[in-house]
Amino acid sequence: MNDDVFTVHRGTGPLVISFPHVGTQIPAEQRHRYTERALQVEDTDWYLDRLYAFAADGGATLLVPRHSRYLIDLNRGSDNQPMYPGRNNTELCPTRHFTGEPIYRDGMAPDEAEIRRRVACYWQPYHDALAQLLGEAQARHGHAVLFDAHSIKSELPWLFEGQLPHMNLGTVEGRSCAPALRDELAAVFAAQSAFSHVVDGRFKGGHITRHFGRPQQGVHAVQLEMCWRAYMDESLTRWSVAQAAAVTPLLKALVQTMHAWQP
Numbered sequence: 001m002n003d004d005v006f007t008v009h010r011g012t013g014p015l016v017i018s019f020p021h022v023g024t025q026i027p028a029e030q031r032h033r034y035t036e037r038a039l040q041v042e043d044t045d046w047y048l049d050r051l052y053a054f055a056a057d058g059g060a061t062l063l064v065p066r067h068s069r070y071l072i073d074l075n076r077g078s079d080n081q082p083m084y085p086g087r088n089n090t091e092l093c094p095t096r097h098f099t100g101e102p103i104y105r106d107g108m109a110p111d112e113a114e115i116r117r118r119v120a121c122y123w124q125p126y127h128d129a130l131a132q133l134l135g136e137a138q139a140r141h142g143h144a145v146l147f148d149a150h151s152i153k154s155e156l157p158w159l160f161e162g163q164l165p166h167m168n169l170g171t172v173e174g175r176s177c178a179p180a181l182r183d184e185l186a187a188v189f190a191a192q193s194a195f196s197h198v199v200d201g202r203f204k205g206g207h208i209t210r211h212f213g214r215p216q217q218g219v220h221a222v223q224l225e226m227c228w229r230a231y232m233d234e235s236l237t238r239w240s241v242a243q244a245a246a247v248t249p250l251l252k253a254l255v256q257t258m259h260a261w262q263p
Contacts (some may be wrong), residue, residue, distance in 0.1 A: 001132075002125040006065045007236060008133070013059030015259045016133050018148045018208055019043035019053060020074035020126070023065040030071065033108040041068045043098045045151045047239050051231055052149060054248070055255045060147075061133050065126055070094055072118040072261055074126050075148070075206035078194040100158040130212065138218055145181070145258045146209045146221040152226040154234060165196035167250075168225040170205035176213025177220035182263050185222065188253045195230055195250060218263070224254070 001008055022045050031039060056062055065074060069090075076092040076140045090096065093115050095103055097178045103109075110118065130146075137144035155163050167189060168229040182199065203225040205213070212223030228234040231247045 001129050005067070005122055005125045006063055006129060008064075008129065009056045009062040010133070010136075011056060011059045011061040012140070013061075013259050014137050014143055015055070015145045015147060015255070016063065016137055017055055017060050017255075018063050018130055018146065019045065019048050019052075019067060020208060021069045022048050022204075023067040023069070023071075026071055027067070028081060033104050033110070034070065034233050035103065035105055037101070038070055038097070038103040041070055042237070043069065043094075045149070046228065046237060047232060047244075048149050048151055050239070051244055051248070052251065052255070054252060058255065058259055059136065060251040060259060063126070063130055063133060065122075067122055072115075072122050075150075075208050076125055077207045077211070080118050092123075094137070098153065098156045098159055098160075117198045127211075130208070134212060134219055143218040143220065143263050145177075145261065146208070146212050146219060147255070147258055148206070148221065148223040150203075150206075150223060150225045151228055151231070152225055154229050158160060160202050164202065164225070165198045166227050166230040167195050167197040168201055168203045168227075169197065169199045170203050170209060170223040170225065171200055171221075172205040172210050172213060173200050176205055176209050176215070177222050178215045178263055179263075181220050181222070181258070184196065184257050184261060185254060188250070188257055191253075192250055195247065215263075219228065220261075220263070222258070 024041050093110050095109050134144045186199050205223040209221045209223040231244045233240045
C-alpha cells in the first residue's frame, strides 16, 4: 500500500472506516496554482481521524488520506459525474470553495491531463486500498461494513438551504446497506436527544458509499455527514475538548453497532 498517499490502521473486525476528506496536504509543485485562501484548505473534514481514533481500539480498520480534497476529491467518481444533479456540486478536482468562490488562480485550474494524473497518483491508490481492506474484512467475517466518515460546516448556502441537522446519515435511500443495519443506526440516533439527525436527507452518500455498498454481495456501506458544531468550535475551525467529549458517546454507540452487527 502507498504510504505517501494514505495511512492505514489494520483492525481485526468487519468494520472499515474511510476518512476521504481529512487530508490537508497540497504538494509543493502544485501550490502555485491555488489562491492564498485555498492553501488554508478550509473545506477539510477537520479532526475526524482524531475524533474517531477510539475505533481502532475496538478492532476497526482506519484508512486516512494525506492530501486535501482541493487536490482531488476521493469521494467523487473518477468520471466526474455530479453526485446530486440539479444542485451545486463540487467536482472531482474541485474548482470552488463550498461558498462558491474559486480555488485556483486565473488560468491555473487543472486540465484533463492533470486531472487524469491526479486520479492515477492519488484517487486510484486510495480506492484500491479500500477495496483490499474491505475484501480482507469480508474474508475474515463473511461480511464487511464500510463507514464513510465526513463533517461539514453547518450552513453553506451555495450547497444547501438553511442549517443541517447535527447528524446526516446516508444509505443511498437504503440501497447501500441492509435495511436492518440502517434501522439499527437510526435507532441509536433516536435513543438520544442532544443531537439532531436525519436519515437519507440532503446527504444520501457519496461515490464511496454508492460504489462499495453492495449488500447483496456482503458489503454494507453507510456515510455520516456530521456538522462541525457537533464536535468543534465551528466559528474558529478549532478542536473543542468539551464538544468532542460530549459527542463521543454517540459516535461510540454508532461504531459499536456497526462493528457488532450481523447480516
